[in-house]
Amino acid sequence: MADAVTPSDTSSTTGHLLASLDPLLRQWLPRQRWFAGKGRPVTGFTPVAATELLPPDGRLGLYHLLLRVHQPSAPGAAPHPGDCYQLVIGVREALPPRLAPALIGHVTEGPLAGRTVYEALYDPRPAEVLLEALRTRARIGGLRFERDPRQEIREGLVARLMTGEQSNSSIVYGDTFILKLLRRVVPGVNPDLEIPLALAREGCARVPAPTAWLHAELGDLGELGKLDERSYVLAVLQPFVSGAADGWELALGELAKGEDFAAEARALGRATAEVHTALARALPTVTLGHAQLRPMVDGMTERLTAAVQAVPALRPYEPGLRSAFEALAALADEGRTWTAQRVHGDLHLGQCLRSPTGQWSLIDFEGEPARPLAERRMPQPPARDIAGMLRSFDYAAHSASPPAPDWAHACRSAYCSGYAEITGRDPRTDPVLLRAFETDKAIYEVVYEARHRPDWLPVPLSAIRRLATSDPTRPARETRP
Known part of the structure; x- marks a missing residue:
């Protein structure tokens, strides 16, 4: 896994990357079920963080993006800074037919010129990269992959994206775990992690206890690994109730x-x-x-x-x-x-x-x-x-x-x-x-x-x-x- 690039870097890597993705994302984002700003055009993006998970110099590249999406305010509404969305973008020379539904578009300029970018969660290999990072409690740029040390995550679990969700995305790993990836994110302690953790401490079996979770710490956010009002909770891994x-x-x-x-x-x-x-x-x-x-x-x-x-x-x-x-x-x-x-x-x-x-x-x-x-x-x-x-x-x-x-x-x-x-x-x-x-x-x-x-x-x-x-x-x- 590669290091992160963030908007605070002296290099222009992030700016060039997002500039090349901009026209593709403007068309692709409004078509996603989880995109909340339907009916209003996307006018631009502000990068919150960009993290390179796999360098795009091989057969597969992988980027984790937090983007603030700008749209015109609704008539009569106060100006809005824009919603922040979590994207996991895959990069390939060409997409195999099985990944056709995941296509975002073909990049014509910038560091990914000539490559194809797509929604990486459709692809088992990028999904497995996320699970491995959780299993090993990886630290990649501002991303913190955390795990309950009392719970084991086995290697080699096959990933598949669940369909039918509206506001988030979920990946099932071998009928053992389910990873819920939040799409529209805000800084602070998300109750989707906070409450199941509290219930697990109480021994309440009615809610699956979190096995692992992903959050982002951007800039000078204090103690590493600490969930507070300034960190972004991005994903939660829980046991999958097979056959439920x-x-x-x-x-x-x-x-x-x-x-x-x-x-x-x-x-x-x-x-x-x-x-x-x-x-x-x-x-x-x-x-x-x-x-x-x-x-x-x-x-x-x-x-x-x-x-x-x-x-x-x-x-x-x-x-x-x-x-x-x-x-x-x-x-x-x-x-x-x-x-x-x-x-x-x-x-x-x-x-x-x-x-x-x-x-x-x-x-x-x-x-x-x-x-x-x-x-x-x-x-x-x-x-x-x-x-x-x-x-x-x-x-x-x-x-x-x-x-x-x-x-x-x-x-x-x-x-x-x-x-x-x-x-x-x-x-x-x-x-x-x-x-x-x-x-x-x-x-x-x-x-x-x-x-x-x-x-x-x-x-x-x-x-x-x-x-x-x-x-x-x-x-x-x-x-x-």
Whole structure:
């Protein structure tokens, strides 16, 4: 492996490299599923770091890039410095047919002139370079490949890129490990590493313990190997649950067959409760009173106002939806308090895996990537995760043809009962809090579907109608979806 080249180098290697890649990346980046800036042209790049992992003087070259991507701000929005993306770029004389989908383009000038560059994660050899660096705890420029010394990483594991992800990329190594490579990165302690590490210390088996991870330390960032607010978490390697079923696909399959899913929903409730209980032990909890809850309610109300402007179909339901947030604020005004802790932050069926033995695991603790990192790391009432899962059951049921509201009701009820079996607290006994979080989630779903999948808009709108007319003082177990 070669040394790094960074923007601070006296040489112009990085500048020449990026200048030659610039026109190719401007065309290629917006086509990637994980690129968040779709619909706005790419106007330029600022290098954060460029690291040469394999020199391009042989059959294969390999570069690790952190690039800040510049785009015009949305109308009315404040100027934005640009998102930082992680790229792993392969270099070959020519691509074999099997790598055709990975093509970025052919370089015509600069140090790589005459070569072909491509998305290296499609290629097993570059993927194996990353695993070997993790196994040996390599230090390459500002890149720090770390590993839990108690866990072994065998050599020779065959790599394959997983397809179907939207916001990140994952590589499976021999059905033994899975490496999640974050695409849009920000400096700070990423919860996708922080929370699984904390749960591993607590012995919580519901979340795969990190085996290794990659982070970047750029410039004078203090103690080497220390994760802090200035380092970039770039990738996490965890055990791969071989033969596991994705919760969303499993639920849709049972729905299609007309099968009951309540037993699985109850088991999921228990799994969620075990994770929440372990997190409350591992990381600090806080009490939310009026002063702490008011900004949360204000945020929910502001998101509703923006959503109504973006999706006119919400306008008839705005007063009823707003009442969900007002009811929560009223409880806080009366002196009610809630306990907040670290939670998953984006929990739904697709973030759950069931092993062949029937054991449920929770994955992907990154939170909603569009939200600021500091917000994703804030303690939240556990009801936020619970509401996300209740919405997921509802989503599955109303995406079926015909919709199956009774199936959703049974799953929602079983999930809450399973949660109560572990914690002793049924989420439905706090219906005002639960309704507020579920309403906030449904509003987000409406905006997302209106922008990206208009044909799916009726699914969250069915929940909007229910939530806008439900009585916030009535226990949720009596309110059918």
